Amino acid sequence: MFFKDFILEEFGNFNNFVERKYVLSETAFTRKGKLSLKSIIKYPLCNRKKTTSIEVNRFLRNELNDRGVTITKQAISEKRQFIDPIVYMDMNDNFISKIYAHQEEMASFKGFHVCAIDSSIVEIPNTKITRKEFGIPEKTQLMKDTSAARISCMVDTHWDFVLSSNLTNKKVDEIKSALFHLDDVKDKMDLTKTITTYDRGYPSTELMLKTIKLNSYFIIRAKVTNFKKQQTQMERDKINDATFDITLNSPKIKYFHSEDLKEYARKIKEFKIRIVKVKLKNGTIETLLTNLPKEIATPEELKQLYGDRWKIETNYDRLKNKLHIDKFTGKKKIIIEQDFYSHIYLFNVLIALKHDAEKQITRKPKETxxxxxxxxxxxxxxxxxxxxxxxxxxxxxxxxxxxAIQDILDIASKDLVYTKINPPTNEERDKKKYYHKKCKSNIQDSF
Structure with a gap:
């Protein structure tokens, strides 16, 4: 599948997002000045995360095609406070919806999309106004509350697109963010053909019920304490794949975030959960929770699908260390959100161009x-x-x-890096360099 046409249409229709509905003040942008509404919406997309005053004047001179024009960083910061960050969320939603309208081409496992949900912590400016707007208490002697926020994303593990994202106080429950992502993507893609994977921090009955209610599917890596009675029964009976009826009693429902899900749980009274034991390369047995029927995914396939969840960690690395999404250009929450959501949109454009560029690669790797x-x-x-x-x-x-798009693709298909298709195992690595068998990172459990 080629994404160039989607990108061309997306940027060609940029003016559709230059609307008054994204302006938070009735009087803002009513007079003609150096910075128009269109310019201010463009600015976060053009920002290279360098010194603010340099970036502001570089942007304005390119925008007005006037090498002598100048403006202060305070002026552009003031204007940005009138722009709703939702404009960048809408850009991203529009882009993703168009791509995933092509259901068959985007599927990666037996007609299913395979996704992952996880969160990460980022530092935000440690200023009084930033801490206040993000609900972070003032610094104490023990410095317990650092100036940080939580970013959470839902990512396609095959195509790498960020389907949904949010930026919240770091103390916001990960389950709450996961519930938000499921609601957020239900109109962008077919959730009945979607499998979402989660790490150990997400074995929530509420999350499972939400997925079941949406007629979708989940795979969750369980802790030993999750459904302990059922896990013990499996060990006693020496079985590795079993389905159980789970009763939805008041203690399970009490702490649900959603009143609708509480009502749904009381109505259905129980649900089925499939518990599968899989063996890792190092011999460790891990437990996966899923609602996927056996005829759709075998235990080995479940293990592989969950193993692909690590792609979301790769994307967090790209967002932080390639796009520098955590280098915010302002102190106020509204500017931090503009930086974040505009770069999620740019990330998806980047991934689309990356896929197209790699299809144009003609260079053959050297044989070793x-x-x-x-x-x-x-x-x-x-x-x-x-x-x-x-x-x-x-x-x-x-x-x-x-x-411009073709120029970018031409360079991207020629400026290359190479990776090993089958990376060496610990035993194959040169033990005299970069590796020691007692290193914790080399002996941890992994899929």
Whole structure:
């Protein structure tokens, strides 16, 4: 599947998002000035996360095509406070919905999308106003409450697109964010053909019920304390794959976040859960909870599907260390949210271009005696080129946008890095370099 047409249409229709409904003040942008509504919406997308005053003037001079014009960073910060971050969320939703309208082409496992939900902590400016707006208490002697926020994402583990995201106080429950993601994506893609994977922190009855109510599917890595009675019975009977009826009593329902799910739980009174024991490479037995029928996924397939969950960690690394999503350009919550959601949108554009560029790669890897290699586009170069060409992409000229996209793809398909298709195991690595068998990171449980 090629994504170039979606990107061309997306940037070509950028003016559809330059609307008064995203302006938080009736009087803002009513006078003609250096910074128009369109310019202010563009700015976070063009920002390269360098010194603010340099970025502001670089942006304005390119925007107005006037090398002598100047503006203060305070002026653009004031204007940005009138823009609702929802504009960038709507851009992303529109882009993702168009891509996932092609259900068959986007499926990756027996007609299903395979996704993962997880969260990560990011630092935010440690200022009085930032802490107040994010609900972080003032610093104490023990410094218990650091200035940080929680980002949570739902990611397609095959295609790498971020389907849903949010930025909240770090103390917000991960389950609450996961429930938000399921509601957020139900109109963007077919959840009845979606399998969502979760780590050990998500074995929530409420989350399972929410997924079942949406006629969707989940795979959750369980703790030994989850459904302990049923796990004990499986060990006693020496079985590795069994389905149980779970009663929904008051103690289970009491702490649900959603009143609708509480009512749904009281109505159905019980639900079925499939518990599967799988063996890892190091011999450790792990437990997976799922509502996938046996005819759709065998225990080995469940193990593989859950193992693909690590892709979301790769995406967090890209967001933080490639796009620098945690380098916020303001102190106020509204500007932090603009930075975050605009870069989630840019990330999805980046991933789409990456897929197209890699289809154009013609260079063949060198043959080696030990490992096989595969060429991939250089993400650092690709990000740099997208930022450089952003002014050409955010124009009203579709022909110019098309040329800019092709220029980016041409460079991305030639500036490459290579990765090993089958990375070496611990036993295959050179033990004299970078590896020690007693290193904790080399002996931890992993799928």
């Amino acid at each position: 005696t030990k490992y096989k290699y595969k060429y991939k586009t250089n993400l650092n170069t690709l990000i740099g080129n997208i930022k450089t060409e952003m002014f050409r992409l955010l124009t009203d000229d579709k022909e110019e946008i098309n040329i």
